[in-house]
Amino acid sequence: MALLSTLLEILRRPTMVDVLSELMMFIAPLWVAVIVGVLVGWAWKPRWAKILGCSESKDASPASPTATSLSTCFPSIPSLNALKFQLPSCVSWTTDDKEGLSLPPAATKSDSSSSQLDSSGPVSGEDLEHLYRLVEERDGGPAWIQMMDRSTATMGYQAWRRDPETGPPQYRSRTLFEDATPELVRDFFWDDEYRLKWDDMLIHAETLEECPTTGTMMVQWVRKFPFFCSDREYIIGRRIWESGRSYYCVTKGVPCSSVPRRNKPRRVDLFYSSWCIRAVESKRGDGQLTACEVLLFHHEDMGIPWEIAKLGVRQGMWGAVKKIDPALRVYQKQRASGAPLSHCARMAQINNKVSVDYQRCLESSTDNSSEVEKPKNPKExxxxxxxxxxxxxxxxxxxxxxxxxxxxxxxxxxxxxxxxxxx
Known part of the structure; x- marks a missing residue:
């Protein structure tokens, strides 16, 4: 009755303009509530609905790594496109029954392109090509929007974000470490044993399988999340390619049938986090290549609304990143004192050489560019x-x-x- 009386009161307005304006003011909140309810209901739909959706997509072919690829220096970033939601974990559920890790046959650490173009194993030459295009900003994706530019006495940090048409938000960062070599930084990020000491979100790290010839590894991570979210499990395949003093480090989520799924921690299937680590000139301007640049590309779908995740990333990014430099300096002193290398750090030194001819081939094929934009107007x-x-x-x-x-x-x-x- 209250609704009917309100409508009648609106219709009694003296002019048509008054009637239409009152109707718009009356209807708009209802539509906003409906849209928000639909979006939230879709993002947080019950488990049986997700399982049903996965069973209906069994015939669909999984997306290729180059189509969906993209820890930055800030580890494990969550990612809700305002109007689109994805369930990429369904794809991985359909592939978990396949063989877990099929490592490539023994190969020599040489300049030949055979070790670069292999398509076997959890991390292949296609992943190297995709990372190279990301580094050169020629992957054909949307423009990058700058989020942050911070620095300390020994570290500089810049971060960008972009929102693809499908999938979670993608992040790109550039970190500059003064007085550090690429080899030290490479080992630092690969060293899970040491990461457990400085990364307070990582509560478990275990090597599942590895290849002593190519350096390919499959590792299991469990990361701690706030009390109102369950912890997250990652099955990660990773591998490093070397070109001069530049290192292309690929890490991504891979299927694994040998590790069964559990309700807690919840497994993250869509995960991509890769670095390019190389020597660059110091910001002191002395012309010496005494600094190390880390270009990082990251995205993942942790099963929470992406817009809420983006807010968390924005608020917590710098607090997480600024912990890295002190940890790196301690690691640097330990290495200088002759401390023994961990097993993961030794594996980081098994790299696949990238020949000059192969790199030229990649450069000639990177014809799609990506742009970098300034931050958007908040009103948008x-x-x-x-x-x-x-x-x-x-x-x-x-x-x-x-x-x-x-x-x-x-x-x-x-x-x-x-x-x-x-x-």
Missing amino acids: RNVPKLLVVGGAILLACSLDRGLLTKAVIFGVARRFARNGRRL
Whole structure:
């Protein structure tokens, strides 16, 4: 009755313009509530719906690594496109029954292209080609939007983000470490035993399989997440290619039938995190190649709304990144004192040589460019912000997990609204 009386009151307005304006003001909140409810309901749909969706897509061929590829120096970044949601984990569920790790046959560490172009194993020459195109900004993807530019006395850091048509947000970063060699930084990022000491999000790291000839490894990571999210498990394939003093380090999620899935920790299937590490000139301007540049490309789908994940990345990125440089300096001193190498660090030194001819072939084939844009005007993102705030409110009202969880969700929404113009 209240709804009917309100409509009748609107229709009694003296002019048609007044009637239409009142109707728009009356209907708009309802449509916003419907849209937010649909988006949140789709993002947080029950497990049986996901399983049903996976069973219907068994006949679909999995996406190629070059189509979906993209820890940065900040480890494990989550990624909800405002209007599109993906379930890439369904693809991996259909491939988990296949053989786990099929390492390439023994090969020599030489300049021939045979070791670069092999298509066997969890990480192949296609992954090297894709990373090379990302480094040269010729992968044909959307323009990169700068997010951050920070620095300390011994480290500089820049970060960009882009939103592809399908899949989670992709991140690109450039970190400059003063007075560090590419070889040291390469070993540092590969050393899981040492990472467990400085990365407080990593709670378990185990090598599952490895190839002593190519250096290819399959490792299992378990990362700690906030109390209202379950921990995440990663099965990662990784491998390093060497070109002079430049190192192309590929890590990505791979299927593994030997490690069964569990409800907790939840496995992340879509994961890509790769580096190009190389010697560059110091920012001191002395012309010496005494600094090390790390170009990092990262994306993953951790099963949470991407817009909320982007907010978390934005708020926590610098806090995570600035922990890396002190850890690197301690690692540097340990190596200088003659401390023994860990097994993972020794594996990082088994690299696949990239010949000059092969690199020229890659350069001639990278004809699609990607652009770098300045940060967008905050006014252009008002609608996604409204959806995130509304989604957080509906999510808090729909979850029965106590006042503390709801307070956290409301706090995220409130901070997003308050700081929105600066994001």
